[in-house]
Amino acid sequence: MRLGIIGLPNSGKTTIFNALTGSGYPTEAFSSGQLEVHTAVVPVPDAWIDRLSAIFKPKKTTYATVTYTDIGGLDKGIGEGLSGPMRNELQQVDGFLHVVRAFANDEVPHPQDSIDPVRDLDVIDGEFLLLDLIAVENRLERLAEERKKGKGANQQQITQETALMERLHAHLENEQPLRDLDLTEDEIKQMRGYGFLTLKPVLVIFNTGDGSPDPVANLNYKHKHALVVSLQGQLEAEIAQLDDPDDVQMFLSEYNIEKPSRERALQLSYNLLGIQSFFTYGEDEVRAWPIRKGATAVEAAGTIHTDLARGFIRAEVVAYQDFEQFGSVTEAKAKGKVRLEGRDYIVQNGDMMVIRFNV
Ligand SMILES: Nc1nc2c(ncn2[C@@H]2O[C@H](COP(=O)(O)OP(=O)(O)OP(=O)(O)O)[C@@H](O)[C@H]2O)c(=O)[nH]1
Ligand SMILES: [Mg+2]
Numbered sequence: 001m002r003l004g005i006i007g008l009p010n011s012g013k014t015t016i017f018n019a020l021t022g023s024g025y026p027t028e029a030f031s032s033g034q035l036e037v038h039t040a041v042v043p044v045p046d047a048w049i050d051r052l053s054a055i056f057k058p059k060k061t062t063y064a065t066v067t068y069t070d071i072g073g074l075d076k077g078i079g080e081g082l083s084g085p086m087r088n089e090l091q092q093v094d095g096f097l098h099v100v101r102a103f104a105n106d107e108v109p110h111p112q113d114s115i116d117p118v119r120d121l122d123v124i125d126g127e128f129l130l131l132d133l134i135a136v137e138n139r140l141e142r143l144a145e146e147r148k149k150g151k152g153a154n155q156q157q158i159t160q161e162t163a164l165m166e167r168l169h170a171h172l173e174n175e176q177p178l179r180d181l182d183l184t185e186d187e188i189k190q191m192r193g194y195g196f197l198t199l200k201p202v203l204v205i206f207n208t209g210d211g212s213p214d215p216v217a218n219l220n221y222k223h224k225h226a227l228v229v230s231l232q233g234q235l236e237a238e239i240a241q242l243d244d245p246d247d248v249q250m251f252l253s254e255y256n257i258e259k260p261s262r263e264r265a266l267q268l269s270y271n272l273l274g275i276q277s278f279f280t281y282g283e284d285e286v287r288a289w290p291i292r293k294g295a296t297a298v299e300a301a302g303t304i305h306t307d308l309a310r311g312f313i314r315a316e317v318v319a320y321q322d323f324e325q326f327g328s329v330t331e332a333k334a335k336g337k338v339r340l341e342g343r344d345y346i347v348q349n350g351d352m353m354v355i356r357f358n359v
Pocket of ligand 1: 007008009010011012013014015016026027028029072073103104105108207208209210232233234235
């Protein structure tokens with residue numbers, strides 16, 4: 001799963017990228033305006049995996065990961081439409097981290113010359129709405145042409161897709177992002193090929209400075225598949241550069257911070273994607289596996305290996321909380337907390353699973 005970091009020039013995208021990924025890409029007070037892309041894969045912090053690892057002492061501990069891509073240079077593309085490579089980058093990610101400047105810094109020019117996070121949030125949101133609207137209009141024109149050509153077999157499909165596109169059109173004209181719509185699995189599948197930008201989930205990150213007001217407090221941003229947080233980007237990026245946990249502790253107490261917001265932002269961005277983790281455990285490896293919410297036991301098996309799905313017999317499942325309460329799988333079993341589940345069982349976040357299979 002991949003999240004793209006977007007935002008106005010100089011909002012602190014690269015700074016936030018560095019904070020989340022521990023990278024050290026240079027941040028500059030003057031935006032080059034060029035398409036510039038950095039990517040990093042980051043393990044998702046997970047206290048349950050930490051605990052399982054401490055108990056099983058496996059040779060290897062594997063966290064779920066999210067890939068972050070810092071997409072710089074959006075300003076040049078917007079307005080006259082996007083360049084091909086930029087469009088590609090935006091369409092290919094599974095969701096967005098939208099960085100909005102809330103910090104004051106006279107040395108860093110703002111493209112609109114004043115600090116106004118709510119306005120800025122609306123600028124990019126508005127551009128994305130417009131881009132989707134144009135895409136829908138283009139598709140509607142094409143559909144109308146196809147209908148005129150009138151190849152009989154397709155007519156029904158054309159009518160159906162036209163109805164869907166008209167619904168999207170009305171919604172976008174109302175300035176509502178597509179992620180707010182209630183869509184069926186079928187409709188989502190039909191729309192997948194278009195890479196609609198406002199359909200993708202979004203985590204809005206207000207990049208606040210030391211002492212700058214927190215815009216979240218009086219923000220009205222009620223959308224589905226959208227979350228909002230504030231992060232002191234520059235400070236968090238500096239913390240992410242420290243290797244020694246003692247240094248981190250010193251740094252935190254100096255700035256009166258309880259714990260880095262980085263972890264919370266990573267977890268939020270993982271949840272945002274509609275995924276959760278199930279665990280496998282043992283002497284060799286303790287591992288978190290990302291899986292979509294609502295997935296079944298046989299899908300979970302297939303995530304681990306196709307053979308496990310093909311030869312699936314049963315899943316032996318214990319919820320992490322039960323394991324924790326009873327201290328071991330054996331104890332949990334004695335208390336009847338280890339269940340044998342079939343292929344259609346809906347996997348729950350934190351399920352510890354052993355797949356029984358036969359190939
Ligand atoms: N005071 C302060 N300055 C910041 C903060 N975050 C970023 N900056 C500064 O703002 C400037 C731009 O930051 P970048 O992270 O490069 O911003 P960007 O959005 O990646 O910029 P482009 O990719 O060029 O559009 C740099 O000089 C940063 O040091 C912050 O939280 N506080
Ligand atoms: Mg940048």
